[in-house]
Amino acid sequence: MEFKTTGSDYHAAVDAALPSDLQPGEPVLVSACVLGQEVRYNGGSNLDAELLAALRARGCILVPVCPEMLGGLPAPRPPAQPPGGDGRDVWAGRARVLTDAGADVTGAFLSGARQVRELAARLGVRYAFLKERSPSCGVNRTHSGGGLADGPGVTTAALLELGVVVFPARSSS
Ligand code: SF4
Numbered sequence: 001m002e003f004k005t006t007g008s009d010y011h012a013a014v015d016a017a018l019p020s021d022l023q024p025g026e027p028v029l030v031s032a033c034v035l036g037q038e039v040r041y042n043g044g045s046n047l048d049a050e051l052l053a054a055l056r057a058r059g060c061i062l063v064p065v066c067p068e069m070l071g072g073l074p075a076p077r078p079p080a081q082p083p084g085g086d087g088r089d090v091w092a093g094r095a096r097v098l099t100d101a102g103a104d105v106t107g108a109f110l111s112g113a114r115q116v117r118e119l120a121a122r123l124g125v126r127y128a129f130l131k132e133r134s135p136s137c138g139v140n141r142t143h144s145g146g147g148l149a150d151g152p153g154v155t156t157a158a159l160l161e162l163g164v165v166v167f168p169a170r171s172s173s
Pocket of ligand 1: 065066067068134
């Protein structure tokens with residue numbers, strides 16, 4: 001599923017693309033920044049009001065997660081990404097995550113991914129809606145090597161391994 005429609009078509013497209021078996025009262029993970037929490041690296045949010053409205057209309061319980069802050073990083077914080085590859089490589093120990101200044105924040109990214117994965121397992125989460133392009137939460141595309149690479153972020157890779165179905169929330173960038 002791609003949430004790429006813009007403007008007034010977006011809400012209808014999101015609603016139509018949601019899993020048909022979503023149950024009222026079902027917990028779903030949502031990137032905290034997509035819920036409007038100011039947890040991004042620049043201290044801002046990525047509120048996606050249409051997605052939230054569609055999920056609330058289905059009666060889902062929205063569980064906010066910000067893996068980078070769960071991993072101990074502050075907001076704001078220096079932007080960071082792998083020098084190459086994607087989150088699957090980081091999750092598997094084949095790549096690191098570095099800030100622009102070269103500080104190694106791999107441990108924080110992995111810690112956050114593990115905590116989100118454990119939460120998903122504990123709650124029996126089937127679906128997650130995470131912020132596209134983020135090196136943690138990206139689903140189809142992630143920042144890597146100074147550009148964008150195909151593939152998931154670190155937390156998304158951890159959730160996919162668990163069997164959670166992850167959908168990309170709208171990107172504001
Ligand atoms: S994309 Fe994920 S890691 Fe980045 S601010 Fe949003 S919730 Fe946190």
